[in-house]
Amino acid sequence: MNKMISEKLQKRTYADTVLSCIFCFLAVACAAWQFVNFLIHPKEKEFLTNSLCTLVIFAELGLLALILLEIRKTGKPFSKKIINKLRAMAVILFVGGLIPSCVTSAVSESVVDVKFSFDMRNILTIGIGVIIGILSEVFVYGLGLQEDNDSIA
Numbered sequence: 001m002n003k004m005i006s007e008k009l010q011k012r013t014y015a016d017t018v019l020s021c022i023f024c025f026l027a028v029a030c031a032a033w034q035f036v037n038f039l040i041h042p043k044e045k046e047f048l049t050n051s052l053c054t055l056v057i058f059a060e061l062g063l064l065a066l067i068l069l070e071i072r073k074t075g076k077p078f079s080k081k082i083i084n085k086l087r088a089m090a091v092i093l094f095v096g097g098l099i100p101s102c103v104t105s106a107v108s109e110s111v112v113d114v115k116f117s118f119d120m121r122n123i124l125t126i127g128i129g130v131i132i133g134i135l136s137e138v139f140v141y142g143l144g145l146q147e148d149n150d151s152i153a
Helices: 003-040 046-074 080-096 120-152
Strands: 101-106 112-117
Touching: 003 046, 046 080, 046 101, 080 120
Parallel strands: none
Antiparallel strands: 101 112
16 A cells, blocks of 8 residues: 555554544443443333443444544555454444333333334444444455455555
C-alpha cells in the first residue's frame, strides 16, 4: 500500500479510536450501574436485560477500538486480525439480538408481572450482526487483493 495513503488512514482513524474508547468505557460503566440497580431491585428484570444489552454494546465498541488501533498501528485495513474481530462482532451482535426485552409491572404490592418479548430491537440487532458478518467476507476478499498487490509491487 502506498505509504502516503497509509499515513492519511492512520491520521483519519485517530479521532474515531479515541471516541470509541471513551464510549466503550461509558458502556461498561452503564452496564455496571444497571447491574447494581438489578441487585438493589431484583424484581425489576429490566435492569438485568439493560445490563446485558449494554455489555453487548461494550463488547462491540471494544472490538471496534481494537480494529481502529490495528489500522493505526499497521496502516492497513485488511488483515487476518481485523477479519477475526469483525467476525466476533457479528457473533456478539447475533447473540445479543437473542436477549429478550423485559417489562415489569406491579399487579399488587406482592405480585409482579414480568413479560419477555422479542421486538424490532432484536430483529435489528440480529440484522446488523448478519451485515457485519457479510462485511467480514468482503474484508477477506480485500485481504486477498492486498496480498496480490503487495506481491506484485
